[in-house]
Amino acid sequence: MSRDLRLHGDARRARFEALAPSLIEPLRRFLMRRTDPATAEDALSETLLVCWRRLEDAPAEPLPWAYGVARFCLANAERARRRQDRLVARITAVDPPRDHVPHHAAPDLSAALARLNPQDAELLRLWAWEDLGPADIAQVLGTTANAVSIRLHRARKKLKELLSSPASTGHEPTEGRKR
Amino acid sequence: MTDDDLRAQLRGADPAASLAPLPSDRRNDLVARAMADAPAQVGRPGARRPGRPWLLAAAAATLAAAAGIAVGLPAPGPDIRVGPSASPVVRAPIVSRITADGSGARSKCETPSVAELRSQDLAVEGTVRAISGTVATVDVIRVWRGPQADVVEITADSGTSEDVPRFEAGATYLIASRDGRMHECGLTGRAGPELLSLYDEAF
Numbered sequence: 001m002s003r004d005l006r007l008h009g010d011a012r013r014a015r016f017e018a019l020a021p022s023l024i025e026p027l028r029r030f031l032m033r034r035t036d037p038a039t040a041e042d043a044l045s046e047t048l049l050v051c052w053r054r055l056e057d058a059p060a061e062p063l064p065w066a067y068g069v070a071r072f073c074l075a076n077a078e079r080a081r082r083r084q085d086r087l088v089a090r091i092t093a094v095d096p097p098r099d100h101v102p103h104h105a106a107p108d109l110s111a112a113l114a115r116l117n118p119q120d121a122e123l124l125r126l127w128a129w130e131d132l133g134p135a136d137i138a139q140v141l142g143t144t145a146n147a148v149s150i151r152l153h154r155a156r157k158k159l160k161e162l163l164s165s166p167a168s169t170g171h172e173p174t175e176g177r178k179r
Numbered sequence: 180m181t182d183d184d185l186r187a188q189l190r191g192a193d194p195a196a197s198l199a200p201l202p203s204d205r206r207n208d209l210v211a212r213a214m215a216d217a218p219a220q221v222g223r224p225g226a227r228r229p230g231r232p233w234l235l236a237a238a239a240a241t242l243a244a245a246a247g248i249a250v251g252l253p254a255p256g257p258d259i260r261v262g263p264s265a266s267p268v269v270r271a272p273i274v275s276r277i278t279a280d281g282s283g284a285r286s287k288c289e290t291p292s293v294a295e296l297r298s299q300d301l302a303v304e305g306t307v308r309a310i311s312g313t314v315a316t317v318d319v320i321r322v323w324r325g326p327q328a329d330v331v332e333i334t335a336d337s338g339t340s341e342d343v344p345r346f347e348a349g350a351t352y353l354i355a356s357r358d359g360r361m362h363e364c365g366l367t368g369r370a371g372p373e374l375l376s377l378y379d380e381a382f
Contacts, residue, residue, distance in 0.1 A: 013214055020210045021203075029195035048213035075320055079306075082318065082329050106192040117382050118322060128189035160180050163188070 007055075016052055023051070023066045026130070030070050033129055039077050046073040064132065064139040071140065112162040120155035127152055275301060275319075275328040277356040279335050279363065291365035291374075296381040299355040299362060301325035304370055304378075306351045315346040317354065323382040333361055353378055 007015055027047055031040035047070045051058065059065055113121045126137045134148040141148070180188075190196075201209075296302065302324040305317035313335040319328050331354060333346070345368070346352065353374050355366040368374055 016214060017210060020213065021206055024206050024209060025200050028201070029198055032195045032198055033193065045209065045212065048209055049216050052213040052216075079318055079320065106188070109188060109192045117324070119379070119382065124189065128186045129193050129195070156182055156185055160185060163185075164180070 012055060016055055019055075019058065019062055020048060020051065023063060024048075026063055027066060027070050030067055030130060031074060033125060034074060035078060039074070039081050042080070043070065043074045043077040046077060064136040067126075067130065067132075067140040068142065108163065112159055115162060116155065116158060120151065120158060123148065123152050123155045124159060127156075273326065273328045274330045274332060275303075275326060276332045276334065277301065277354075277359050277361045279333055279361045291377060293377060293381045295362075295364075296355060296366050296377060299324065299357045299366065301331075301354070301356045302378060302382065303328065303331060304351065304353050304375075305331055307346050307348050310346060310348055317346075317352065320351070323378055 024044075027044055028040070031043050031047075034040075035043070047066065050069045050073060051062075051066055054069070057065065113124070116124070122141075123137065126132050126140060130140075132140065134152060135145040137152070138145040138148045302322070303317075303319050304321040304323075305319045307315055308318045308330075309316045315333045317331040317333065319331055322328065333354070351370040353366075353368060353370050355362040361367055366374075366377075
């Protein structure tokens with residue numbers, strides 16, 4: 001005996017209308033922390049669209065899942081923006097590293113984050129700004145809570161090291177993990 | 180420094196700390212629009228909105244910032260703001276260039292390993308935008324190591340276009356290189372789960 005548990009028509013709309021409004025502010029903040037306002041706005045619309053289309057995938061606590069969708073849409077929106085921005089001129093890759101974040105109250109912290117490997121920086125953002133625990137972070141990133149715990153612990157350690165040696169801030173390409 | 184201290188410090192630098200919430204009518208509008216959109220390809224933002232005036236919106240934000248106007252509500256147009264220092268990002272693309280040796284490197288290949296990957300100075304994920312002659316142009320999606328490039332251009336070194344056959348336009352690859360020479364022994368390839376997990380592990 002099987003039941004079709006999917007909602008259709010009005011019931012589906014009602015579910016989305018109940019769920020989506022409480023996602024919007026967290027999603028806006030998530031996006032605004034990671035890119036410029038115009039790209040964030042595009043990505044927000046796309047994220048809501050994908051959440052609507054994949055509503056059946058939304059868990060009972062949908063926010064980490066929605067962050068995962070937002071990451072995907074942000075990557076797409078950034079690609080589209082880069083294509084629009086692109087000039088024909090060829091410029092060799094040089095510093096400074098791109099800083100997506102429009103404004104930082106603490107430039108040292110911003111510089112330290114930029115020096116981390118992008119995955120570690122993202123772990124720390126999800127931990128500190130989105131205020132997620134390892135299980136939720138794992139859901140956002142599509143990995144295991146265990147892997148997150150280990151990487152997060154290492155990332156925190158690295159950031160602490162960077163912050164405690166301010167003389168080392170400066171322009172360098174983002175490095176991978178150093179031994 | 181404790182973890183709590185670190186978190187407090189990070190929170191103190193939260194760029195969205197002063198982000199004013201959207202008014203409820205704007206929120207409802209966003210929800211309604213998501214449900215109203217006709218099915219279009221996911222992953223192509225802007226495809227359904229030709230002529231989206233994001234440049235105008237960004238320019239407006241710059242003007243507001245220059246005039247020192249504290250951005251508040253209500254206002255027509257986009258409502259996402261970050262504060263007086265918001266500025267649009269429009270700048271020249273950053274391009275990394277590497278060459279594909281193609282001249283028998285394959286005969287000396289060892290099994291791809293994390294250690295080998297860590298010795299590379301560039302490791303990115305990207306989608307091939309175009310192949311023209313001996314040059315493959317790749318739009319970068321993600322950077323594990325190396326400069327935050329927008330684009331990687333891969334030039335086949337030996338002069339024949341056969342050496343860039345593995346790159347197909349529209350496909351996504353993981354690409355590693357050292358000193359400007361692309362690694363061809365298994366560290367560069369299609370972005371499949373095995374290779375992805377190797378990159379994740381290495382960095």
